[in-house]
Amino acid sequence: MGAIAGLASAAAGLAIGELVASIWTSLESPVVSVGNRVVDNVPRWLKTWAIETFGTNDKAVLLGTVALLLAVGAAALGILAVRRGIRFGLIGIGIFTAVGMLASLGRGTSGLFAPLPSLVGGLVAGGTLALLMHRGNLDFAGEQAQSQPAQTPPAQTPPAQSMLLKVPNRRQFLGTAAGVTAGAVVVGGAARWLRSQGAAAAERLKIVLPRATQPLPDPPAAVELGVAGAAPFFTPTSEFYRIDTALTVPRVDLSTWTLEVMGEVSTPITLNYEQLLERPMIEADITIACVSNEVGGDLIGTARWLGCRLDDLLKEAGVSATADQIVGRSVDGFTAGFPTALLDGRDALVAIAMNGEPLPAKHGFPARLIVPGVYGYVSATKWLSQIELTTFEAFQGYWIPRGWSVDGPIKTQSRIDTPRNGSRVTAGSKVPIAGVAWAPIRGISKVEVRIDNGPWEEATLGQEYQATTWRQWKLDWTPSSGEHKIAVRATDGEGATQTDQIAPVAPDGATGWHTITVYAE
Numbered sequence: 001m002g003a004i005a006g007l008a009s010a011a012a013g014l015a016i017g018e019l020v021a022s023i024w025t026s027l028e029s030p031v032v033s034v035g036n037r038v039v040d041n042v043p044r045w046l047k048t049w050a051i052e053t054f055g056t057n058d059k060a061v062l063l064g065t066v067a068l069l070l071a072v073g074a075a076a077l078g079i080l081a082v083r084r085g086i087r088f089g090l091i092g093i094g095i096f097t098a099v100g101m102l103a104s105l106g107r108g109t110s111g112l113f114a115p116l117p118s119l120v121g122g123l124v125a126g127g128t129l130a131l132l133m134h135r136g137n138l139d140f141a142g143e144q145a146q147s148q149p150a151q152t153p154p155a156q157t158p159p160a161q162s163m164l165l166k167v168p169n170r171r172q173f174l175g176t177a178a179g180v181t182a183g184a185v186v187v188g189g190a191a192r193w194l195r196s197q198g199a200a201a202a203e204r205l206k207i208v209l210p211r212a213t214q215p216l217p218d219p220p221a222a223v224e225l226g227v228a229g230a231a232p233f234f235t236p237t238s239e240f241y242r243i244d245t246a247l248t249v250p251r252v253d254l255s256t257w258t259l260e261v262m263g264e265v266s267t268p269i270t271l272n273y274e275q276l277l278e279r280p281m282i283e284a285d286i287t288i289a290c291v292s293n294e295v296g297g298d299l300i301g302t303a304r305w306l307g308c309r310l311d312d313l314l315k316e317a318g319v320s321a322t323a324d325q326i327v328g329r330s331v332d333g334f335t336a337g338f339p340t341a342l343l344d345g346r347d348a349l350v351a352i353a354m355n356g357e358p359l360p361a362k363h364g365f366p367a368r369l370i371v372p373g374v375y376g377y378v379s380a381t382k383w384l385s386q387i388e389l390t391t392f393e394a395f396q397g398y399w400i401p402r403g404w405s406v407d408g409p410i411k412t413q414s415r416i417d418t419p420r421n422g423s424r425v426t427a428g429s430k431v432p433i434a435g436v437a438w439a440p441i442r443g444i445s446k447v448e449v450r451i452d453n454g455p456w457e458e459a460t461l462g463q464e465y466q467a468t469t470w471r472q473w474k475l476d477w478t479p480s481s482g483e484h485k486i487a488v489r490a491t492d493g494e495g496a497t498q499t500d501q502i503a504p505v506a507p508d509g510a511t512g513w514h515t516i517t518v519y520a521e
Contacts, residue, residue: 001173005132006078006089008177010070011184013093013125017100017117018191025251026331029191030100030118035059035066035247037103044403044506051243051292051299052505059247070096081129082138089133090126097122106333128180136173203254204365207358209277212306216283222463225472227434229418233462233472234285235301237355242362243290243299243376245398249361250332250383257366259350263327263388266318273366276352279308284347284370287440287470289410291375292505296415296514300438302469304356305370307349314343314389323389327397328369328381337397338371338379338408340389346372346441347468350384372468373441375408375509405508412439412498414447414473414490414514421516427481433459434474435488435514443467443493449475450487459488467493479520487515 014030021029028036039047039062050058073096081089100118132138223233254273261269271279285304293299314326319340327337342348348371352359359365364382371379377399388395392406400406414437425431437444443464448456462472473488491497502512 001136001138001170002079002082003075004078004174004177005081005129005136005138006074006076007071008132008180008184009078009093009125009129010074011188012128012180013121013123014070015121015184015188015191016124017121018188019194020117020120022191022194024113024116025253027114027117028104028248030104030121031063031066031070032247033100033103033106033114033118035062036245037106038062038066039245039247040106047402048292048504048506052294055299056242063247078129081133086130086133089129093122093126093129097125132173132176132180135169135176137169138173204358204361209306209353209356209358210281212281212283214282216285216304219285219465220463223465223472225434225460225462225474227418227432227472227474229420230434230472230474231415231417231436233302233469234355235303237303237357237360237363240301240303240354240363241290241299243292244382245334246330246332246383250330251361252331252366252383254366257331257385259367259384260386261313261317261389262386263390264320264323265314265389266320267316269313269317276308276350276367280312281306281308281352282347282349284349284372284468285466286347286370286372286468287438288370288372288376288380289438289440291377291404291408291509293413293510294505295413295502295510295512296421296516297510300470303354305349305351306353306356307351307367307370310348310350310369310371310387311343311345313350314387317389319389323391325390325392325395327386327388327390327395328379328384329386329388330381331383331385334381335395335397336369336376336378336381336399337390337392337395338374339392342371342374348372350387373410375410377404378406378408403507408508410438410440411509411511412442412444412490412492412496413437413511414488414498416486416488416514416516419486419516419518422518424519424521425479427479427520429478431477431479431520432474433477433486433488434472436470436472437488437490438470439490439492440468440470442496444471444490445493445495446491446497447471447473448489448491449477450489451477452484456489479518481520484518484520485515486518487513489513 017030021027054061077089077092101115104114259271287302290299324340325337329335351368351370367384368382415435417435437447447459449459450456459473459475489498499511500513
């Protein structure tokens, strides 16, 4: 019964902690607080392994692992409380509560109230454990075991004393534990619902996006080559990759949100959401990628972004001549920095929309930075709250002290989308080999395919559109029977062909040719 008491108490405490965090939108639940500190301090190799192994499910796996460890600890504390006395269980709960409170202060974004969910949850867990111990007549079990001297035979126990010894009430205990657990499930579910249906979600639905001063036309039809299985030119928002350090999506209250331009500027600027929407807007079609994208990976996508030009905003603020770094800061404390030299006319944006809709919460609502040509870890700050002008000597973005490169230019890459690795095709019939290639800012000038170490064959490219986006490519092939290896490489608009040297994603992006194996029958 001890394990059940511990688990039910932990469930009650975590559910209440979740509820407090869902009501006070800037706070993190205990599990998320601990998980975020794990993300902040995990070794680079482990972070890379997690993304390679679990992809965009890495956050769910981490939260599940934290919850599992908490469950094991809670069960152990319950057993300890029954065998040794409730005070040992309460001490253990106090230790877990302290860990949660300290974890909540990790990035210092919620002030003195950050530990509140862990504190309230810990108090509820302790109270629940005491209740369960009492209802099951377990609260003096440890003391009873210690109250009888070892030299006193059981037969000599005085009758009056034996009547005082409590017999565990299993039925009463299990009924209470079941009620507590059911209540925890209901409260936890309600907390999750509140988080997803809060004011931020409602406000997003009411937004009327401003029109761009010069709306972009639709891309020409020829950017698509019409090959089934190849990535579409625009990545559907629902399929767009998400890689960031936030275990749960921050909920931003538009009534209090502001964007500050600060640091080494002559005129600091503070904009609320309405003022941001009133600025001149442009549309830009841009491919962005995560530095953790493996060769042939899918942590990349293209969208039509709507936002105000970053260089116009910073020109208005007056950037100091000594500043050489632009740092984006998220509402949850994440930071990413890139050189001021990238304000070179490229369409760097404070983006408010993607693919014709306000930014989804998981992609950075209400605003994020989009900078063509550099990986997201140095540029694509979501849930943007501050833009700070500083120097690389004075400040390092989140990932730099963790072993990643200061500069993050996107490397020239290409990918085979169809046929899939390991698939079977029909020998003697035409098989389209197709995919995408990218080198944002530089553009793609050529894609070549090699089959079974034969000569490189130039593929057909989708119509050139903008250098900031990827290009589709295809090559028709009639395979002979047997196993075949297919490799692809791209050449950028400056004439540089992607290297065949295999390199991991750390510290500045993977390299190598995407190569697959197919079987013709």
